[in-house]
Amino acid sequence: MSQFRPMSPQRLAREMLAREMLGHQPSHPSKVPVPVARATVDCAVYVDGKRLPGRFTHESGVAKLRELRAEGRSAFVWIGLHEPDEHQMQSVADAFGLHALAVEDAVHAYQRPKLELYDNTMFLVLKTVVYIPHQSVEQAHEIVETGEIMVFVGIDFVVTVRHGEHSGLAAIRRQLEQDQNQLRLGPFAVMHAIADHVVDNYLDVTALMEVDVDKIEEDTFSPGSKTDIAAIYLLKREVVELRRAVTPLTDALEKLQNEYRDLYPKEVRRYMRDVLDHQLHAAEQIASYDEQLTSLVQAALAKVGMQQNADMRKISAWVAIAAVPTMIAGIYGMNFEFMPELSHPMAYPMVLLGMLLVCLTLHRIFRHNHWL
Numbered sequence: 001m002s003q004f005r006p007m008s009p010q011r012l013a014r015e016m017l018a019r020e021m022l023g024h025q026p027s028h029p030s031k032v033p034v035p036v037a038r039a040t041v042d043c044a045v046y047v048d049g050k051r052l053p054g055r056f057t058h059e060s061g062v063a064k065l066r067e068l069r070a071e072g073r074s075a076f077v078w079i080g081l082h083e084p085d086e087h088q089m090q091s092v093a094d095a096f097g098l099h100a101l102a103v104e105d106a107v108h109a110y111q112r113p114k115l116e117l118y119d120n121t122m123f124l125v126l127k128t129v130v131y132i133p134h135q136s137v138e139q140a141h142e143i144v145e146t147g148e149i150m151v152f153v154g155i156d157f158v159v160t161v162r163h164g165e166h167s168g169l170a171a172i173r174r175q176l177e178q179d180q181n182q183l184r185l186g187p188f189a190v191m192h193a194i195a196d197h198v199v200d201n202y203l204d205v206t207a208l209m210e211v212d213v214d215k216i217e218e219d220t221f222s223p224g225s226k227t228d229i230a231a232i233y234l235l236k237r238e239v240v241e242l243r244r245a246v247t248p249l250t251d252a253l254e255k256l257q258n259e260y261r262d263l264y265p266k267e268v269r270r271y272m273r274d275v276l277d278h279q280l281h282a283a284e285q286i287a288s289y290d291e292q293l294t295s296l297v298q299a300a301l302a303k304v305g306m307q308q309n310a311d312m313r314k315i316s317a318w319v320a321i322a323a324v325p326t327m328i329a330g331i332y333g334m335n336f337e338f339m340p341e342l343s344h345p346m347a348y349p350m351v352l353l354g355m356l357l358v359c360l361t362l363h364r365i366f367r368h369n370h371w372l
Contacts, residue, residue, distance in 0.1 A: 036091050039084035041162075042173065047075040049180030058095045065156055076187050078158040080169055083109075089161070096157050097121070106150045109163040113245070115252035117260065124151040124191060124252065126198045127245035128167040131208045137216060137231045143238040144205065146245045149198065151191050158187040160194065172197050188264040192271045195253070199275050202246050202282035206289070209239065213289050220300050229300050236293040243286045250276075250283050321362045325355040 036058055045052045045064050056064065061077040068075040079092065086107050093103045099118035105111050105125070116123045128147040134140035147164020160169055172193050176182055182189050216232055219225050253276045261269055 033087045034085060036081075036084070036088045039081045039088045041080040041082050042170070043077070043079040044173075045075060045077050046183055047073055049183035051177050058092050062095050062157075069156065074184070074186070076156045076158065078160070078173070078187070078190055080160045080162070080173070082162045084161065092159060096152070096154065096159060098152055098159065099123070102150075102152065106152075106161040109148050111148065111150070113249040113252055115255050115260070117263075120154060122151075122153045122191075122260070122263070124153070124195070124256075125149075126151070126195065126249060128164060128198055129202060129205050129242060129245055130166040131205045137212050137235050138228055140234065143209070143212065143235065144242050144245075146241065149194060151194055153187045153191045156187065158190045160190075169194065185265050185268055188268045191264075192268050192275065196271070196275050196278075199249070199278045199282065203278060203285075205242065206282055206285045209235075209242065209289060210285070213239075213292055217292070217296055220296055220303065229297070229304070232293060232296050232300055236290070236297065239286060239289050239293055243283075243290055246279075246286055247283045250279055253279055317362075321359050325359060 040057070043056045043058060043061050045056055045061055045068070047068060052064070056077070058077075058079050061079060065075055065077050081088070081092065084092070084107065089103050089107045092098070093100070097119075098121060102116065102118055102121070102123040105123075111125045113127050114125050126149045128149055130145050130147075132140070132142055132145060134143065137143070145164075145166065147162070147167040149163075149167050149169070150161040152159035152161075162169065176190065176193055182193070212235055216235055219228070220232070253272065257269070257272055257276055
């Protein structure tokens with residue numbers, strides 16, 4: 001076995017110089033952490049329903065909060081993040097004491113709407129939906145797009161994490177900042193405002209989807225219209241996606257209203273009951289659209305089958321009409337010298353007239369039986 005010999009200083013210097021000249025890079029470069037500020041949309045401290053002036057980070061916000069709480073003032077921090085990575089989310093989690101399981105869900109997204117309680121922190125996941133305008137379902141490639149909002153609610157903080165480009169919360173923040181009485185209710189007032197906005201958007205999207213469903217139904221049962229099963233399947237798929245995004249939130253809101261009702265202010269509880277009512281209405285509407293489209297798919301398939309049967313009847317009728325003159329012409333096309341009526345001067349016109357009468361008779365019979 002050969003022994004390891006250490007590299008001489010001269011050789012080591014030459015190797016390092018050669019690597020430097022060749023631009024040698026480490027095979028696994030270390031990843032530089034991205035600052036939390038890159039993922040921060042807004043961070044503010046609220047005292048007695050008013051936003052404090054100035055810009056805050058998650059760290060300076062927590063420091064200011066401790067200072068205000070030490071003075072006995074009612075305050076909380078609201079930081080909004082957009083698609084943070086693991087390092088950014090962990091830094092915020094360390095500042096606010098968020099649970100590791102909830103932090104993992106917030107980073108990786110694609111979560112089912114749910115409500116969970118970790119120690120003194122409530123974690124709510126909501127799916128956001130947006131309706132994509134289109135001229136007709138037949139020309140659309142996608143009708144509904146989804147995103148996510150995760151809400152961490154503690155005694156004196158709110159952390160919102162968004163995934164997707166259409167789930168902005170800036171308008172909700174501005175609306176709350178104009179209503180000091182609402183903000184005085186604390187972090188749970190923010191959670192209510194977000195849930196209320198998301199659920200109201202569900203109702204708007206379901207109203208637009210209803211127009212598409214009614215149009216597809218009208219086209220399916222209109223006399224003489226061609227049934228586009230592909231369009232029905234597309235709308236059915238989008239309704240199923242919408243149902244998966246909306247329906248699970250019902251359990252979360254019912255859990256918040258019943259099981260966790262004592263964990264947040266009574267004033268907010270009344271507002272959350274209204275949100276639950278809207279959520280139930282949206283879920284029922286989407287379920288009815290799903291059932292309606294299932295019936296439309298079956299009706300469209302039956303209509304296509306009936307159209308095919310009608311086409312086959314027409315083809316069969318025309319074949320029967322064409323068969324009679326073909327048979328007569330085939331008989332008289334045989335090369336026989338002695339055949340009855342060949343020498344008759346009116347034989348040819350009589351044969352043509354007979355073909356015409358038979359064809360007209362068959363055509364009348366088929367029309368009477370609705371084959372043609």
